Amino acid sequence: MQALTNRAKEVSRKPMTLLEKLYLPAIAKGMLITFSHIFKKQPTVSYPEQKRPFSPVFRGLHVLNRDEEGRERCTACGLCAVACPAEAITMEAAERLPGEENLYREEKYAAKYEINMLRCIFCGLCEEACPKDAIYLSETFAPANFTRKGFIYGKDALLIPDAKTDPEGYAKARGIGEPTTAD
């Protein structure tokens, strides 16, 4: 009969020779293999001290971007929430009042913007859906938390610090300086 694939291997049913029956040579061989592993390099990454580089296209925690003047870009259009397959995003819109032009870029802004990081699947569809370039997936990831509530990230956690007044916080939120596989 013709085999479907040519990958089948015939099993040897020969009775064992005396040397094989003794087992001891086979055991010695196995022990040499395990012994050789003493000198092998360990692939372990000791996490908090050592970090594994991310890929340059890594999709991590979300940030809400600001424009060049430090104003929030988000206009609370809701397209990200519609695009989200995990329904992790909720928001409430509010109208910009006179005198707040230095805070919000458009006339409408998100008064409340929440992402449930336990629901989020980090697919990046919100980033693609956003017409204002406001939501962006950084190269950081969500730290552990004791409660489920702690994983619902509000605007205070998501809004990126102003690059001018707080450059360090800005770099940290974007994940700039984290090792990537690109370099």
Next chain:
Amino acid sequence: MTLLSIDWLLLIEKLILIAIIVFASLGIALYTTFAERKVAAILQDRPGPNRAGPFGLLQPFADGLKLIMKEEIIPSSASKFLFILGPGLAMTAALMTCAVIPWSSHVELFDRKIDLQIADINIGILYVFGVVSLGVYGIMIGGWASNNKFSLMAALRGASQAISYELAMGISLIAVLMISGSLSLKTMVDQQMAPGQLWNVAYQPLGFLIFFICAMAECNRTPFDLPEAENELNFGYHQEYSSMKLGFYLFSEYVNMIMSSAIMASLFFGGFDIPFLDERTLAPNIAAILGVAALLTKIVIFIFVFMWIRWTIPRFRYDQLMNLGWKTLIPLALFNMLVTGAFILWRQGG
């Protein structure tokens, strides 16, 4: 009052020696648990425990503290006295073996010649066998008193394994006894130390192999750890145990491992003998210290081999275990004994 003329100094000397040896054995056993995890890790390309203290050196204390702090559960249907007796017996039997092991020659302190052996009894090796057999009671009583059918089955398995392998072990030992003509461990070590005399392993390679395999089975080490089989039969005879009573069972395995390493070193590898060195040319105290170091080195090598085997070979099936014990090791040991006996007779006759 001649009846009470006890050598008080001897008594004190022996008590101090007992205290040192027992605590040293426990300390070494503590770090053997750590070494086991490290060796396992290194053989599997992992770093192993490295968070508690520098290089994870405080890990055994963390483990011990965890066991002590855990809730102690005695099942309501268990026989309480025997349930507590089990782990105690296992530990006592494991520690009692150290009484006859010659740890080194003698030291001279305060004008006294102090032998570094608790008791040089002339039936030393028989005593070891007796005590090791007592260890089976620890397993049996623990399994029986738990009033759990799985514990009982595991205990039966453990007991039958220990009894089967003790036979081959004893017979392989007879060949060594024929060569040395003595049951005292100290005499046997002294014979191997004599100049021009090789270690017993050179005369009894097959005997050593059988003894080594049986020692592994007696210590319930993989590939013979069927009584425990922790990943398949959720822990075997100490399934119902918790807290430090479980700790005692686990710990006694490591103490047993050290003791059987020490006995193998004494019987087959010259005990505290340093190869290619005549100890009599050294000052007695220095020779004694070097002797302890030599014996400890041999023990450490044996323990490493035990661990190395554990992390290489998978566990035997039960029928394979019994086949190996009864159909292979016992005939081989008998053959070894007969050949040795015939050879000695031929030497004497010629």
